[in-house]
Every structure is written in structure tokens, then in C-alpha cells.
Amino acid sequence: xxxxxxxxxxxxxxxxxxxxxxxxxxxxxxxxxxxxxxxxxxxxxxxxxxxxxxxxxxxxxxxxxxxxxxxxxxxxxxxxxxxxxxxxxxxxxxxxxxxxxxxxxxxxxxxxxxxxxxxxxxxxxxxxxxxxxxxxxxxxxxxxxxxxxxxxxxxxxxxxxxxxxxxxxxxxxxxxxxxxxxxxxxxxxxxxxxxxxxxxxxxxxxxxxxxxxxxxxxxxxxxxxxxxxxxxxxxxxxxxxxxxxxxxxxxxxxxxxxxxxxxxxxxxxxxxxxxxxxxxxxxxxxxxxxxxxxxxxxxxxxxxxxxxxxxxxxxxxxxxxxxxxxxxxxxxxxxxxxxxxxxxxxxxxxxxxxxxxxxxxxxxxxxx
Amino acid sequence: xxxxxxxxxxxxxxxxxxxxxxxxxxxxxxxxxxxxxxxxxxxxxxxxxxxxxxxxxxxxxxxxxxxxxxxxxxxxxxxxxxxxxxxxxxxxxxxxxxxxxxxxxxxxxxxxxxxxxxxxxxxxxxxxxxxxxxxxxxxxxxxxxxxxxxxxxxxxxxxxxxxxxxxxxxxxxxxxxxxxxxxxxxxxxxxxxxxxxxxxxxxxxxxxxxxxxxxxxxxxxxxxxxxxxxxxxxxxxxxxxxxxxxxx
Numbered sequence: 001x002x003x004x005x006x007x008x009x010x011x012x013x014x015x016x017x018x019x020x021x022x023x024x025x026x027x028x029x030x031x032x033x034x035x036x037x038x039x040x041x042x043x044x045x046x047x048x049x050x051x052x053x054x055x056x057x058x059x060x061x062x063x064x065x066x067x068x069x070x071x072x073x074x075x076x077x078x079x080x081x082x083x084x085x086x087x088x089x090x091x092x093x094x095x096x097x098x099x100x101x102x103x104x105x106x107x108x109x110x111x112x113x114x115x116x117x118x119x120x121x122x123x124x125x126x127x128x129x130x131x132x133x134x135x136x137x138x139x140x141x142x143x144x145x146x147x148x149x150x151x152x153x154x155x156x157x158x159x160x161x162x163x164x165x166x167x168x169x170x171x172x173x174x175x176x177x178x179x180x181x182x183x184x185x186x187x188x189x190x191x192x193x194x195x196x197x198x199x200x201x202x203x204x205x206x207x208x209x210x211x212x213x214x215x216x217x218x219x220x221x222x223x224x225x226x227x228x229x230x231x232x233x234x235x236x237x238x239x240x241x242x243x244x245x246x247x248x249x250x251x252x253x254x255x256x257x258x259x260x261x262x263x264x265x266x267x268x269x270x271x272x273x274x275x276x277x278x279x280x281x282x283x284x285x286x287x288x289x290x291x292x293x294x295x296x297x298x299x300x301x302x303x304x305x306x307x308x309x310x311x312x313x314x315x316x317x318x319x320x321x322x323x324x325x326x327x328x329x330x331x332x333x334x335x336x337x338x339x340x341x342x343x344x345x346x347x348x349x350x351x352x353x354x355x356x357x358x359x360x361x362x363x364x365x366x367x368x
Numbered sequence: 369x370x371x372x373x374x375x376x377x378x379x380x381x382x383x384x385x386x387x388x389x390x391x392x393x394x395x396x397x398x399x400x401x402x403x404x405x406x407x408x409x410x411x412x413x414x415x416x417x418x419x420x421x422x423x424x425x426x427x428x429x430x431x432x433x434x435x436x437x438x439x440x441x442x443x444x445x446x447x448x449x450x451x452x453x454x455x456x457x458x459x460x461x462x463x464x465x466x467x468x469x470x471x472x473x474x475x476x477x478x479x480x481x482x483x484x485x486x487x488x489x490x491x492x493x494x495x496x497x498x499x500x501x502x503x504x505x506x507x508x509x510x511x512x513x514x515x516x517x518x519x520x521x522x523x524x525x526x527x528x529x530x531x532x533x534x535x536x537x538x539x540x541x542x543x544x545x546x547x548x549x550x551x552x553x554x555x556x557x558x559x560x561x562x563x564x565x566x567x568x569x570x571x572x573x574x575x576x577x578x579x580x581x582x583x584x585x586x587x588x589x590x591x592x593x594x595x596x597x598x599x600x601x602x603x604x605x606x607x608x609x610x611x612x613x614x615x616x
Contacts, residue, residue, distance in 0.1 A: 121574050125397055141577075148577045150397055184480075186561070214480045214563050217571055219472050223561065226476045 078111035084123040086136040088116045091322035099291035101309045108283040139265040140192035146363045154364040156269035160330040163266040168231040170250040177204035186216040186229035193234045195351035203260035238324040264344045285334045292329045299326040336366040400580040408584040422565040426554035430489020438497025446505040475561040485557030492553035493546040500542025504535025537611045540604045547600045
């Protein structure tokens with residue numbers, strides 16, 4: 001360590017090293033180290049070996065390239081749109097990936113950038129803060145965010161049904177929801193999972209206080225397989241069930257919509273209030289609609305497009321997950337089921353997650 | 369006096385925070401005003417009655433366990449020098465592995481109670497203690513050691529009478545570093561599986577976009593760290609009367 005620092009010290013204090021660059025020949029005999037004099041120009045000046053001619057030429061080149069690229073971007077002139085996903089790219093995002101890769105966005109004159117977030121809770125806030133244009137989010141969370149004052153509007157649906165389920169293991173102690181009494185249930189961070197668990201427990205004649213809950217922050221499957229918890233909520237029926245089987249477990253799935261929770265859109269598109277009338281959004285939805293139709297018409301061909309864009313996802317678990325998901329994408333992403341949204345908002349109020357049911361038009365819209 | 373000074377510093381920080389809020393007028397979900405955060409604290413007594421106590425006990429037990437482990441390791445390495453060649457790399461490896469990465473595994477091994485969080489805090493704390501105390505033990509005045517040998521003091525007597533007293537100031541420095549890391553390590557443990565604690569509260573509030581509650585929990589965490597650090601300072605103040613601190 002000390003010898004290393006001594007070497008680098010001598011290198012910087014030895015003017016011979018830099019004078020080699022100022023124009024002297026490299027073949028010169030090594031100059032003995034000399035003391036730096038006050039009259040010597042500073043090292044930084046002596047280090048620059050370019051004259052004014054080269055500098056002007058470089059500056060001209062930079063300006064020329066800048067002008068050329070500006071012209072090129074104006075020639076293609078596709079409108080940029082940044083879309084923040086809810087989670088790292090997975091088969092749930094197939095319509096978006098296919099729309100981008102198979103040119104549906106381009107046909108609608110959009111240049112869409114898909115970004116995966118570091119934290120599933122942050123995309124709506126980044127949209128509200130103006131950092132991105134569109135986020136993929138969840139209908140239940142949207143109500144919580146609107147309650148906290150985030151100026152968000154849902155303008156489309158990616159998956160128009162719940163994906164989240166309560167999962168136990170077939171060979172575990174839980175055979176029915178009533179068996180959860182006195183058991184431990186794990187969940188992830190998403191805001192409304194306690195309410196949804198409470199409603200499912202009540203549908204089986206239990207009270208929320210009959211189970212112990214643990215926040216697992218997305219480590220659902222390992223905790224379930226290690227039998228640290230007896231069941232988990234918030235696992236996706238098309239992702240975690242595949243994962244459990246892959247690790248040798250047999251999942252026992254309870255659907256929220258069959259056990260007292262009103263149906264809702266698992267994945268939605270949100271933007272901020274200021275972009276409600278933005279002309280890019282109807283074009284975005286039209287492109288996603290076409291991509292969804294293409295997936296429905298030929299799921300295998302669409303998977304090839306998806307896998308080519310995301311080669312790391314081209315494995316058996318993701319193929320199985322895609323097979324379970326391909327029929328679930330909203331065929332008409334722009335459609336808004338007003339009654340269903342209001343019914344779900346009432347559920348959120350009944351479970352005490354929001355104080356009042358907000359007027360639907362304040363947080364959701366149907367772009368036509 | 370100390371308390372008054374702490375209050376004044378806290379007040380100054382609050383004024384700065386309020387000034388930022390007034391000047392830049394950020395949306396409350398980006399930066400909530402201090403009043404909203406204090407209101408969140410008042411509205412949710414469970415934050416300081418439950419979550420704070422959970423995290424505090426995790427950090428405090430981890431601090432005691434980590435200090436004990438660190439002191440024992442350092443003593444073992446000095447009493448049995450060959451052991452150092454084995455233990456020193458192991459302690460370094462234990463720090464090279466981020467607690468964040470092993471937290472999910474510790475939870476699978478130890479469950480969701482206090483145990484994995486205490487383990488995390490212990491892992492984070494023992495290293496600065498071992499490292500500082502070991503350095504201190506080795507840096508004993510060689511002339512004193514020569515003198516002890518002339519008086520035919522045994523190895524244990526040398527350690528007990530000379531090396532440990534000489535190393536106490538270093539131990540205190542190590543402790544002061546470690547105490548700041550203890551709550552963070554406990555928080556990491558809560559991040560991957562918890563039913564209570566400040567980390568749990570932060571995750572929960574983050575999932576519900578309740579930025580004011582996130583800040584309220586962070587405020588409690590900061591206050592806890594300051595109190596823990598002050599506690600260590602107080603406990604160790606008279607430990608080394610022969611090596612007083614001088615500010616001038």
C-alpha cells in the first residue's frame with residue numbers, strides 16, 4: 001500500500017512524465033527529476049498538447065454532429081413517451097413489449113421507452129412528480145394514492161381482473177380459509193392486502209385478529225416453501241404459483257373474487273392530471289390494443305417477439321407464466337367499467353382504507 | 369445543558385426543513401412539511417409505542433451481543449496469535465457480505481421474531497468493535513510490555529494489566545461507530561419479514577404512499593440513533609480517566 005502510493009506520488013511530481021506529452025520526443029533520454037519552479041506553467045496547462053487549430057476543428061465537428069442529430073430526430077419525429085412498469089419486466093407486460101418490438105407504437109408515431117422500477121410503490125409517485133409520463137400500477141393502490149393527494153388518473157387497463165390470490169401449500173395445514181385460524185399469513189408491501197385478507201377471512205367466518213400477519217416484502221415463495229408462514233396473500237396466480245411448482249410445492253389457491261372481494265383491475269395505466277388530454281395517450285392505447293389482439297390471435301408468435309426482446313426471460317417458468325397470462329390482457333385497454341370501479345371504491349371504504357368514495361371522474365377517465 | 373443543545377439543533381433542522389418547504393413548495397408526497405410529519409406522529413401512537421420499542425430492543429440487544437462478540441474475538445486473537453490469521457479474514461468476509469443480501473436467508477433460518485434482526489445488528493456491530501479493540505490491544509507501549517516481562521508477568525497478566533487498559537480508548541471509538549450502525553442493521557432485518565418495527569412501518573407507509581408517516585418513522589429512527597450514541601458516550605465517559613478527551 002505505502003509503496004504503491006509512493007510510486008504514484010513520484011509519477012505526478014516528476015515533470016519528465018508530462019514533458020513527454022508537451023511535444024518532446026518519447027525517445028528522449030529520461031530527464032532526471034527536477035524541482036518544480038514558480039515560473040513553470042501549471043501542470044494542467046503543460047498537459048494539453050492540442051493547439052488552437054485542433055480545438056476549433058473539434059468544436060466545429062461537435063456542433064456539426066449536434067445539428068445533424070437534431071435534424072435526424074426531427075425527421076423521424078416520433079413522439080417520445082416514457083412508461084414506468086410496476087415491476088421488472090415479466091410476461092404481464094407482454095402487450096407493451098410486443099407493441100414496442102413489433103412496431104405497433106411506431107405505427108402510431110410513438111417512441112415508447114419502457115423502464116423497470118426499483119420499488120413497486122414508486123412508479124405512481126414518479127408520474128405525479130413529472131419524472132415519467134405513464135406508469136403501470138394497481139387499481140387498489142390508485143385509490144390510496146389519490147387519498148394521499150397524488151394527482152393521478154387511470155386512463156387504461158392492462159389486466160382487467162385480479163391476479164393476486166391467497167396461496168397455501170396442498171400438503172400444509174391449511175385446506176380451507178377457515179383453517180387459517182391461529183395461523184401466520186405473509187404479505188407484500190402493496191397497500192390493500194390486509195383489507196383483502198380481512199374480507200376473505202370474514203367470508204370464511206373468521207375475524208382479522210384470528211391470524212398473525214407478517215410483512216415479507218416480496219419474499220413470499222421462499223417463506224411459504226420454508227413453512228415460515230402457512231399462507232401468503234398478494235401472490236400472483238400466474239407467477240408465484242408457477243414458482244412454487246418449480247420448487248416442488250403444490251399450491252392451493254384461493255381467489256379473492258370468489259371469497260368476498262369485489263373484482264378489480266390488477267394492472268392499470270396511470271398518468272398525471274396534467275396529461276389527461278395528452279394526444280399521445282389515445283395513440284398509446286390504440287397500439288397496445290393492436291398488440292393485445294396480435295397476442296390473442298397467435299400467442300406463440302407473440303412470445304417469440306417478447307423472448308427476442310427479453311432473452312433472459314426465455315425460460316420454462318416464464319413460458320408457463322405467459323401461457324397463464326396470454327388470455328388475461330384487456331382486449332379493449334381504454335374501456336372503463338364505471339360501476340365496477342365505484343363498487344371497488346366502496347369496498348375500500350368499508351374496509352377503512354379510504355374515508356370517502358371519491359368521484360370516479362376525479363381519478364379515472366375513458367379516452368375516446 | 370446537553371438536552372437543551374440537542375433541542376436547539378433539532379429546532380434549527382426543523383426551521384431549515386420548513387424553509388425548504390416554503391421556498392420550493394414541493395407536493396406533500398415529495399416532501400411533507402414538518403407539521404404534517406408531527407401530526408402523523410401524534411395520530412399514530414403505535415409508531416413510538418410499538419414500532420420504536422421493537423427496533424430499539426433489536427438494536428440494543430444486537431449492540432450488547434455484538435460488543436461482547438467483538439471484545440471476545442479481539443482478545444482471542446491477541447492471546448492466541450495464530451488464531452488471528454484464521455479469524456481476521458473471516459471477520460472481513462463477514463463484512464464483505466452485505467447484510468441486505470443475507471437478510472432474507474437469516475429470516476428463513478430464524479423466523480420472523482426478534483432473532484434475525486438481532487443477528488443482523490450483531491453482524492454489523494461486532495466488526496468495528498473487533499477491529500478497533502484489536503488494534504488497541506496490539507498498540508500497547510512496548511516498553512511497558514518489556515517491563516512487565518522483566519517482572520515475569522505472564523501472558524494473561526500482561527493482557528489484563530497492560531493491553532486491555534491501553535486498548536480501552538480504541539474500544540470506545542469502535543463502539544461509537546458501531547452504535548450508529550445498529551439501528552440500520554435492525555431495520556434491514558425488518559425489511560424482509562416483520563410484523564412490527566420502524567422498518568416495517570416505513571415499508572407499510574411507503575406501500576400506501578403515506579410519505580408523512582415514512583418521515584415520521586425516519587424522525588424516530590434518527591432520534592433513537594442520537595439517544596443510543598449519547599448513551600454510549602455517557603457510559604464510556606469515565607472508562608478511561610487516564611486518556612481524557614481534550615477539545616483544545
